[in-house]
Amino acid sequence: MQVKLASSYGFCFGVKRAIKIAESYKNSATMGPLIHNQNEIDRLKENFNVGLYTSLEEVKNNDTVIIRTHGIPKEDLKNLKKNKDAKVINATCPFVTTPQQIVKKMSKENYSILIFGDSTHPEVKGVKSYGENQDDVHVVMSVKDLDKINFKHDRIATVAQTTKKKEVYLEIVNALILKNKEVRVFNTICDATFENQDAARDLSKEVDIMIVIGGKNSSNTKQLQAICLEYCKDSYLIENSKELDKSWFKDKKLCGITAGASTPDWIIQEVVNKIEKI
Ligand code: SF4
Numbered sequence: 001m002q003v004k005l006a007s008s009y010g011f012c013f014g015v016k017r018a019i020k021i022a023e024s025y026k027n028s029a030t031m032g033p034l035i036h037n038q039n040e041i042d043r044l045k046e047n048f049n050v051g052l053y054t055s056l057e058e059v060k061n062n063d064t065v066i067i068r069t070h071g072i073p074k075e076d077l078k079n080l081k082k083n084k085d086a087k088v089i090n091a092t093c094p095f096v097t098t099p100q101q102i103v104k105k106m107s108k109e110n111y112s113i114l115i116f117g118d119s120t121h122p123e124v125k126g127v128k129s130y131g132e133n134q135d136d137v138h139v140v141m142s143v144k145d146l147d148k149i150n151f152k153h154d155r156i157a158t159v160a161q162t163t164k165k166k167e168v169y170l171e172i173v174n175a176l177i178l179k180n181k182e183v184r185v186f187n188t189i190c191d192a193t194f195e196n197q198d199a200a201r202d203l204s205k206e207v208d209i210m211i212v213i214g215g216k217n218s219s220n221t222k223q224l225q226a227i228c229l230e231y232c233k234d235s236y237l238i239e240n241s242k243e244l245d246k247s248w249f250k251d252k253k254l255c256g257i258t259a260g261a262s263t264p265d266w267i268i269q270e271v272v273n274k275i276e277k278i
Contacts, residue, residue, distance in 0.1 A: 001278040002254045006199035012192035012261040014093025018069045021091040022050045028064035029053050031072055035262040036218035039240055059084045069093045070122040073129035096123055099159040099188040100130045106157035107132040115139045116169050117161025124161050143171045155182040162190035163220045193220055197227055200258040204228040207256035210235040213271055214260025221260030241270040249278050
């Protein structure tokens with residue numbers, strides 16, 4: 001099988017930075033998964049004894065706690081510092097810190113806040129928590145959700161989850177402008193995601209099969225697969241080389257490969273090596 005890698009794929013700046021931080025704090029623990037990739041989390045545990053807390057209750061006094069790339073809610077951060085006296089190492093990606101700070105500032109200035117994103121995603125939960133008036137911080141997934149919202153002000157500030165599609169954000173923003181006096185739009189969508197998405201789109205047009213490597217719970221990776229499926233119906237999402245199925249490659253010649261922003265190079269290389277032998 002011939003293999004072609006997308007011109008941009010894999011780890012983004014924020015994830016590289018978080019891993020570097022975690023590697024430099026042996027015997028610490030992360031608050032929630034550091035990144036959306038179980039294999040890398042296992043590697044950090046094995047090589048650096050970086051553990052994982054799933055709730056604040058698990059943290060013991062004076063622990064060293066690393067905040068994951070997606071950030072955590074403001075109250076949790078406060079609790080860690082105050083009640084647990086934990087040494088807090090913040091590995092939140094700066095591109096996630098930005099919407100947190102925008103929400104804080106704009107809600108202080110009496111803007112109603114609209115977040116375009118998935119309300120169940122840790123990043124969005126974290127960003128939302130920075131709103132001064134939680135009753136007036138709203139999260140939507142699409143333009144349709146706007147009908148259900150009662151904004152307290154006619155001045156709206158919007159931010160987007162970093163991995164969201166710009167086209168959908170524009171639809172939401174257009175609808176807001178039609179109904180409100182003032183709309184402040186902050187483009188908080190991350191370019192790293194786009195670079196990988198554009199490269200995956202281009203590659204999926206020219207190959208017989210696409211393999212997308214990444215965490216199955218990563219919205220970024222799932223979005224990559226959705227893009228590939230638009231142009232290549234044989235696009236598969238796998239977490240590692242063990243999940244490759246030989247039957248997918250029957251009668252195929254050229255296999256394209258891309259990887260989500262939390263996928264380490266060593267996993268990608270293992271997949272490439274295995275496919276090349278098919
Ligand atoms: S995809 Fe962008 S926002 Fe998310 S961690 Fe990477 S650099 Fe940060």
